[in-house]
Amino acid sequence: MNINGKPYRTIWTDPAEPGAVFIIDQRPLPHELRIVALRTLDEAVTAIRDMWVRGAPLIGATAAFGLYLASLEAQTQADPAACLAKASRRLAATRPTAVNLQWALDRMQAVLQPLPAGQWPARALAEAQAIADEDVQISYQIGQNGLPLIEAVARRKPDEPVHILTHCNAGWMATVDWGTATAPIYLAHQAGIPLHVWVDETRPRNQGARITAYELAAHGIPHTVIPDNTGGHLMQHGLVDMCIVGTDRTTRCGDVANKIGTYLKALAAHDNGVPFYVALPSTTIDWSLCDGRAEIPIEQREGSEVTHIQGWDEEAGRILPVRLTPANSPAANYAFDVTPARLVTQLITERGCCEASESGLLGLFPEKNSV
Amino acid sequence: MNINGKPYRTIWTDPAEPGAVFIIDQRPLPHELRIVALRTLDEAVTAIRDMWVRGAPLIGATAAFGLYLASLEAQTQADPAACLAKASRRLAATRPTAVNLQWALDRMQAVLQPLPAGQWPARALAEAQAIADEDVQISYQIGQNGLPLIEAVARRKPDEPVHILTHCNAGWMATVDWGTATAPIYLAHQAGIPLHVWVDETRPRNQGARITAYELAAHGIPHTVIPDNTGGHLMQHGLVDMCIVGTDRTTRCGDVANKIGTYLKALAAHDNGVPFYVALPSTTIDWSLCDGRAEIPIEQREGSEVTHIQGWDEEAGRILPVRLTPANSPAANYAFDVTPARLVTQLITERGCCEASESGLLGLFPEKNSV
Numbered sequence: 001m002n003i004n005g006k007p008y009r010t011i012w013t014d015p016a017e018p019g020a021v022f023i024i025d026q027r028p029l030p031h032e033l034r035i036v037a038l039r040t041l042d043e044a045v046t047a048i049r050d051m052w053v054r055g056a057p058l059i060g061a062t063a064a065f066g067l068y069l070a071s072l073e074a075q076t077q078a079d080p081a082a083c084l085a086k087a088s089r090r091l092a093a094t095r096p097t098a099v100n101l102q103w104a105l106d107r108m109q110a111v112l113q114p115l116p117a118g119q120w121p122a123r124a125l126a127e128a129q130a131i132a133d134e135d136v137q138i139s140y141q142i143g144q145n146g147l148p149l150i151e152a153v154a155r156r157k158p159d160e161p162v163h164i165l166t167h168c169n170a171g172w173m174a175t176v177d178w179g180t181a182t183a184p185i186y187l188a189h190q191a192g193i194p195l196h197v198w199v200d201e202t203r204p205r206n207q208g209a210r211i212t213a214y215e216l217a218a219h220g221i222p223h224t225v226i227p228d229n230t231g232g233h234l235m236q237h238g239l240v241d242m243c244i245v246g247t248d249r250t251t252r253c254g255d256v257a258n259k260i261g262t263y264l265k266a267l268a269a270h271d272n273g274v275p276f277y278v279a280l281p282s283t284t285i286d287w288s289l290c291d292g293r294a295e296i297p298i299e300q301r302e303g304s305e306v307t308h309i310q311g312w313d314e315e316a317g318r319i320l321p322v323r324l325t326p327a328n329s330p331a332a333n334y335a336f337d338v339t340p341a342r343l344v345t346q347l348i349t350e351r352g353c354c355e356a357s358e359s360g361l362l363g364l365f366p367e368k369n370s371v
Numbered sequence: 372m373n374i375n376g377k378p379y380r381t382i383w384t385d386p387a388e389p390g391a392v393f394i395i396d397q398r399p400l401p402h403e404l405r406i407v408a409l410r411t412l413d414e415a416v417t418a419i420r421d422m423w424v425r426g427a428p429l430i431g432a433t434a435a436f437g438l439y440l441a442s443l444e445a446q447t448q449a450d451p452a453a454c455l456a457k458a459s460r461r462l463a464a465t466r467p468t469a470v471n472l473q474w475a476l477d478r479m480q481a482v483l484q485p486l487p488a489g490q491w492p493a494r495a496l497a498e499a500q501a502i503a504d505e506d507v508q509i510s511y512q513i514g515q516n517g518l519p520l521i522e523a524v525a526r527r528k529p530d531e532p533v534h535i536l537t538h539c540n541a542g543w544m545a546t547v548d549w550g551t552a553t554a555p556i557y558l559a560h561q562a563g564i565p566l567h568v569w570v571d572e573t574r575p576r577n578q579g580a581r582i583t584a585y586e587l588a589a590h591g592i593p594h595t596v597i598p599d600n601t602g603g604h605l606m607q608h609g610l611v612d613m614c615i616v617g618t619d620r621t622t623r624c625g626d627v628a629n630k631i632g633t634y635l636k637a638l639a640a641h642d643n644g645v646p647f648y649v650a651l652p653s654t655t656i657d658w659s660l661c662d663g664r665a666e667i668p669i670e671q672r673e674g675s676e677v678t679h680i681q682g683w684d685e686e687a688g689r690i691l692p693v694r695l696t697p698a699n700s701p702a703a704n705y706a707f708d709v710t711p712a713r714l715v716t717q718l719i720t721e722r723g724c725c726e727a728s729e730s731g732l733l734g735l736f737p738e739k740n741s742v
Contacts, residue, residue: 030696030697030698030700031694198703199700201574201677201695201696202600203572203574203598203599203600204598206695209695209696209700210695210696213696213697213700214697214700216700217697217699217700223700223701224700224701224702224703225677225678225696225700225701225702225703226677226702226703227574227575227599227631227632227677227704228574228598228599228600228632229573229574229599229630229631229632229635229708230631230632230703230705230708231635232632232634232635232638232708233631233634233669233705233707233708233709234705236634236664236708236709237664259600260598260600260601260604261598261599261600261601261603263603263604263607263639264600264602264603264635264636264638264639265635267603267635267638267639267642268634268635268638271638293607293608298604306572306596306597306598307596308682309680309682309693309695310693311679311680311693311694311695312693312694312695313684313691313693314692314693314694315691320684320686320691320693321685322680322681322682322683322684322685322691322693323402323682323683323685324572324577324580324581324680324682324683325401325572325580325581325584325596326401326584326585326588327401328588329401329570329580329584329585329587329588329594329595329596330594330595330596331595331596331597332569332595332596332597332601333598334601334604334605336604337600337601337603337604337607338604338607
């Protein structure tokens with residue numbers, strides 16, 4: 001999408017600079033737009049592991065481009081195949097729970113292994129590019145399938161903006177372009193529908209306040225940042241027309257694991273008759289699970305993400321962490337929660353929309369009937 | 372309650388220092404414990420207006436002590452009565468929505484007006500002290516009435532701590548001592564019941580992370596700070612035995628206005644069969660209202676409380692504000708929300724516990740039948 005009028009993706013190459021992969025380093029957002037060139041496997045590993053890039057689809061694409069960088073390095077090694085395999089293992093270990101990561105690496109290995117090492121770089125670059133392009137296409141399809149839901153509201157209230165609440169960042173910065181939850185929003189904006197997005201700040205890591213707000217501001221979409229506590233009040237007072245969120249993992253029965261706090265917004269939406277949509281690429285459906293609450297393991301992260309926060313020191317003009325809590329108070333940091341399917345109005349996938357249920361999902365993905 | 376073993380109230384005088392009223396300046400908490408002596412009406416006005424003290428009961432007590440300071444200043448004025456009346460108006464204007472403020476000032480004026488000005492200071496000091504003492508007694512009674520709810524859980528699971536979730540600060544720092552939501556917790560701790568408190572950080576002003584966590588840490592009660600997004604997940608997994616929160620205003624039908632986000636926790640408690648208790652002094656019941664959602668006006672505060680946060684710069688050893696959002700993203704800051712009575716298990720008042728309903732409240736306060 002656009003940053004101040006110029007179109008970007010989150011990851012790209014430039015024919016004029018072979019051997020370089022460009023990313024937006026998302027850590028200093030929204031305070032600084034930092035474009036970084038990754039030129040080695042080490043740099044790609046660092047970028048994924050230390051969350052310069054994040055979001056399952058973007059992690060997958062970055063790993064694919066990382067293997068392209070590794071294929072260049074393998075040329076000078078005694079055993080290029082061993083070198084490539086080791087690179088793949090290193091990349092896979094950066095974020096062990098990201099399902100797209102292993103999928104992208106397996107796909108890259110499958111096309112490279114049959115070839116002589118000398119042909120790897122060109123083939124790896126093409127395949128990584130294909131993975132990125134396909135991700136853009138999937139997000140775009142999610143957008144196309146979600147767009148009618150926004151259009152329907154816009155028809156009901158032609159003189160007012162459609163108010164959409166979102167949680168965390170399932171935006172283009174989490175994918176290669178368009179995003180998942182944001183894809184229908186960007187397409188509706190492109191279609192001239194007046195919109196306004198309520199952006200949950202999404203503590204503790206504030207991906208809403210930092211990244212979703214940055215995206216929307218940079219693309220010119222009206223929005224307002226709110227504390228995570230606010231959505232229920234807004235819904236009680238008719239100020240939210242729909243919620244659209246992303247998901248990290250959805251079970252075959254339609255239970256949705258997403259950033260911590262999603263469940264609370266789904267409860268409020270349900271209590272106030274506000275539609276609650278979850279946008280997802282089908283790669284994030286876990287066909288092996290049904291009961292999300294019981295079966296999806298929830299990552300616990302460092303308490304320091306709760307006790308400390310990073311912001312812009314306006315006096316010194318720099319990014320600074322500050323402590324929010326008493327020095328001797330512990331903090332808990334559960335990264336995700338599970339929203340039961342009963343609270344989800346519809347799932348929006350690249351193949352279309354469906355009820356959040358096994359039969360709904362199998363209707364769109366009949367090939368999974370045998371799983 | 373205790374701060375590092377020494378008992379405190381939030382406001383007190385010292386016979387050795389007449390003409391001084393001591394408070395805990397709550398702004399630098401939890402990073403610094405700053406005791407301030409208020410010696411003039413101006414200082415008392417500033418302390419209330421700029422939220423050195425906050426919480427309806429404590430605001431009322433501070434206003435009463437402020438009128439004591441004004442009564443000292445009135446001695447040297449040509450028209451002491453006009454001076455005192457003006458002081459009362461100034462104090463009343465500091466936080467116009469705090470109901471206890473006007474109540475305390477009216478009570479002070481009623482005892483002072485019949486007396487000659489020369490007798491005001493001693494009488495004002497005694498009356499302000501009585502207001503503070505009565506507030507302590509009310510909080511203590513709330514604690515006594517809530518204690519059996521905690522004891523009942525403790526009997527069911529004798530080998531584990533009772534896990535209590537609270538939102539914002541309805542602790543002793545919001546009152547003169549004990550607090551409202553925290554009073555049963557402090558009494559249970561005193562009775563030797565093993566406890567653990569989940570402390571919602573309570574964005575945007577973080578009264579949970581800053582003040583409730585400070586209180587509990589200083590008094591030695593096990594607790595964990597959590598993002599506001601976390602409570603739903605904890606309740607889904609059986610990690611919360613009960614919620615206890617305070618309230619800023621409760622309608623006669625039992626709808627509860629409290630810090631923004633309370634409603635979301637009440638929804639999660641209801642969805643998971645977790646009891647949701649609201650502790651309140653009867654002074655915060657608004658007998659003139661029934662439908663809280665429709666009738667209670669919700670204060671909107673500065674967006675800067677959302678876009679910026681204050682924390683401890685560990686490098687420089689000082690408190691510093693940092694910006695969290697893009698410079699051009701607006702923010703909304705609704706201070707309260709309304710939890711419908713249907714989501715409240717019981718109200719805990721100084722007269723006892725009751726159902727959150729008109730008949731429940733009138734059972735405890737039959738004198739209000741005629742209202």
